[in-house]
Amino acid sequence: xxxxxxxxxxxxxxxxxxxxLPVPSATASPVTSTATVTSTLxxxxxxxxxxxxxxxxxxxxxVDRARLDLKGxxxxxxxxxPDVPSLSALSWVIADASSGEVLAxxxxxxxxxxxxxxxxxxxxxxxxxxxxxxxxxxxDAELTGIGDGSSLVGVKEGYTYKVxxxxxxxFLSSGNDAVHVLASMxxxxxxxxxQMQEKARSLGALDTHVVSPDxxxxxxxxxxxxxxxxxxxxxxxxxxxxxxxxxxxxxxPAGSWSYGIANTNRLLTGADGVDRYPGLIGIKNGYxxxxxxxxxxxxxxxxxxxxxxxxxxxxxxxxxxYEEARELxxxxxxxxxxxxxxxxxxxxxxxxxxxxxxxxxxxSGGRTxxxxxxxxxxxxxxxxxxxxxxxxxxxxxxxxxxxAAEPSGASPxxxxxxxxxxCAAALSLWGLRRRAAHRTG
Numbered sequence: 001x002x003x004x005x006x007x008x009x010x011x012x013x014x015x016x017x018x019x020x021l022p023v024p025s026a027t028a029s030p031v032t033s034t035a036t037v038t039s040t041l042x043x044x045x046x047x048x049x050x051x052x053x054x055x056x057x058x059x060x061x062x063v064d065r066a067r068l069d070l071k072g073x074x075x076x077x078x079x080x081x082p083d084v085p086s087l088s089a090l091s092w093v094i095a096d097a098s099s100g101e102v103l104a105x106x107x108x109x110x111x112x113x114x115x116x117x118x119x120x121x122x123x124x125x126x127x128x129x130x131x132x133x134x135x136x137x138x139x140d141a142e143l144t145g146i147g148d149g150s151s152l153v154g155v156k157e158g159y160t161y162k163v164x165x166x167x168x169x170x171f172l173s174s175g176n177d178a179v180h181v182l183a184s185m186x187x188x189x190x191x192x193x194x195q196m197q198e199k200a201r202s203l204g205a206l207d208t209h210v211v212s213p214d215x216x217x218x219x220x221x222x223x224x225x226x227x228x229x230x231x232x233x234x235x236x237x238x239x240x241x242x243x244x245x246x247x248x249x250x251x252x253p254a255g256s257w258s259y260g261i262a263n264t265n266r267l268l269t270g271a272d273g274v275d276r277y278p279g280l281i282g283i284k285n286g287y288x289x290x291x292x293x294x295x296x297x298x299x300x301x302x303x304x305x306x307x308x309x310x311x312x313x314x315x316x317x318x319x320x321x322y323e324e325a326r327e328l329x330x331x332x333x334x335x336x337x338x339x340x341x342x343x344x345x346x347x348x349x350x351x352x353x354x355x356x357x358x359x360x361x362x363x364s365g366g367r368t369x370x371x372x373x374x375x376x377x378x379x380x381x382x383x384x385x386x387x388x389x390x391x392x393x394x395x396x397x398x399x400x401x402x403x404a405a406e407p408s409g410a411s412p413x414x415x416x417x418x419x420x421x422x423c424a425a426a427l428s429l430w431g432l433r434r435r436a437a438h439r440t441g
Contacts (some may be wrong), residue, residue: 003146006013006179006354014411014431015301016207019395019426026431028266041379042249045100047197052120053382056198056399061145061168062236062313064343065343065344065348067342067343068102068105068106068108068109068226068343069109071107072106072107072109073104073105073106074104074106074342074343075103075104075105075182075339075342076339076340076341077335077338077339078338078339078340078341079338079416080338081332081339082137082335082338083330084104084331085252085312085327085331085334087106087324087327087328088313088314088315088320088324089106089310089311089313089314089321089348090107090112090311090312090313090314090317091105091106091107091108091224091225091311091312091314092105092106092107092225092308092309092310092311092324092328093105093106093113093225093226093229093307093309094229094306094307094308094329094331094332094337095229095233095307095308095309095345096304096305096306096307097232097233097298097305097307098304098305099346100233100344100345100346101343101345102226102229102336102341102342102343102344102345103306103332103339103340103341103342104328104331104332104341105225105226105340106225106341106342107225108224108225108226109207109224109226110224110225110311111165111207111209111222111223111224112222112223112224112225112294112311112312113217113221113223113288113291113293114208114215114221114222114223114286114291114294114311115215115217115286115287115288115291115292115293115294116151116174116214116215116284116285116286116287116288116294117212117215117223117228117231117284117294117295117296117309117378118173118196118208118210118212118214118215118221118223118286119170119171119179119213119214119215119284119286119339120228120232120235120245120283120284120296121196121199121200121205121208121210121223121231122170122179122183122192122196122213122214122215123167123170123171123184123235123241123244123245123246124199124203124231124234124238124241125186125192125195125196125369126182126183126186126192126195127167127238127240127241128164129185130182130185130186130188131163131341132162132163132164132167132240133162133163134162134163135150135160135161135162135163135184136160136161136162136163136166136181137157137158137159137160137162138155138157138158138159138160138181139184139432140185142157142180142181143155143157143177143180143181143182144180145180145189145434146176146177146180147176147212147214147216150176150177150214150216151173151174151175151176151264152173152175153168153169153170153172153173153175153177153178153252153261154169154173154175154177154252154254155169155177155178155181156255156289156362159253159254159255161181161196161253161287163182164252165246165252165432166178166181166182167182167240168244168247168252168261169261170182170244170252171245171247171276171282171284172244172247172248172249172250172261172263172264173246173252173261173264174263174264174284174285174286176214176216178361179213179214180214183213190433192213193210193211193212193213196210196213197209197210198239199335200227200231202347203230203231203234203347204230204345204346204347204348205223205226205227205230205231206227207222207223207224207225207226207227208222208223208224209221209222209223212384213284215288216288217288217289217290217291224311225309225310225311225347226309226343226345228294228296228311229296229307229308229309229345230297230345232283232284232297232298232307232308232309233307233345234299235283236281236305236307240364241367242265242281242282245281245282245284246268246281246282247282248262248263248269249261249262249263249269263282265282265284265285265295265297266285266319266322267280267295267325268280268282268306268325272319273306273319274322274323275326277297277299277300277325277326277329278301279299279300279301280297280298280299281297281298281299281300281305282297282298283296283297283298283307284296285321285322291311291312292311292312292313293310293312293318293320293321293323294309294310294312294321295308295309295310295322295325296308296309297309297325299333300328301333304333304336306329306332306333306336308328308329308332308353310325310328322333348399375394406440429430
């Protein structure tokens with residue numbers, strides 16, 4: 001009976017306290033994120049709430065990526081656009097280096113041997129791993145396996161070179177001996193091939209298959225004018241890459257003395273009767289008997305930079321690749337604002353993982369199971385850069401820890417504390433009444 005009476009007093013006190021407590025709202029939050037505000041704003045132009053919207057990003061032109069899969073020349077001229085040049089190269093691409101928009105192309109994804117233009121991908125992969133001032137003494141094993149007839153800069157075993165010297169040998173003399181040494185410094189020949197393949201995929205270059213990192217003819221080794229343009233554009237974003245590919249002349253060490261080497265890109269040096277191209281940044285040229293002449297070039301005029309790739313011209317001799325690249329650059333600077341893009345050098349975006357996919361991954365022992373899109377076509381509203389065309393769909397975004405610590409309504413601990421206090425007060429009151437009853441009894 002005593003316990004029952006005490007419980008009744010406690011319940012009565014608790015009820016009295018809870019009646020005066022505000023009911024906490026599960027959705028109330030004193031901190032509202034910017035994303036929440038913008039997602040609930042009225043789109044009506046006349047609404048006062050519409051004025052609070054964040055500024056919209058610049059409108060990007062729709063790009064039909066599937067167009068570059070078509071054979072033949074692809075161009076979408078606007079009124080007043082100049083005619084695209086008629087060239088003999090098996091494939092070519094010209095694009096705006098800033099936006100990645102492809103202005104025109106021919107057989108962009110045709111898979112062909114790349115020759116030494118593949119050294120652009122080699123540089124993108126290996127350049128970040130060693131400082132230019134780092135010194136390396138060449139071992140005999142590092143110069144084995146160089147293909148017959150390869151272009152060489154003159155690297156010798158037992159000699160010590162700075163990394164910058166070796167890169168000059170790669171870009172200026174297209175030295176396969178320098179490539180072999182740098183590949184050895186970065187895990188070896190097979191490892192370098194795998195690293196380059198991964199780098200190509202991360203850039204969205206799906207046509208490239210790497211067998212020999214120096215670009216020497218090898219069974220199954222291919223790339224495309226599209227992929228070469230992707231490599232050229234990526235190289236322009238690396239200061240070291242730009243420094244080496246734009247160097248026209250350098251001294252190459254040979255023990256106690258050195259000798260001069262010249263860049264074999266004639267558009268850059270103006271050698272062999274090829275006029276230098278104004279504003280040319282450089283990048284990489286190549287030749288093998290199987291690939292013919294290949295070239296990646298970039299040039300700047302005013303605030304615009306273009307990148308061009310040309311593969312295997314069919315007429316005009318060994319210098320035709322430079323003249324056809326010149327024609328494309330001239331056309332591109334004149335036509336840039338008078339054509340609609342026919343493609344993009346940016347990687348194809350991946351779709352975010354759906355909730356059921358994440359749940360399935362969580363229920364499979366923690367393994368993430370995702371499917372990548374292999375299509376090059378994308379709708380305008382989903383067109384954003386991604387890590388690679390074969391990258392898996394990303395996992396759920398990390399929580400915003402800055403906002404996670406913020407309060408979201410009345411604290412549930414406060415009512416519980418008050419209830420406890422009410423119970424204690426009720427029990428104390430009951431005890432006082434019992435003692436008073438005993439005294440009067």
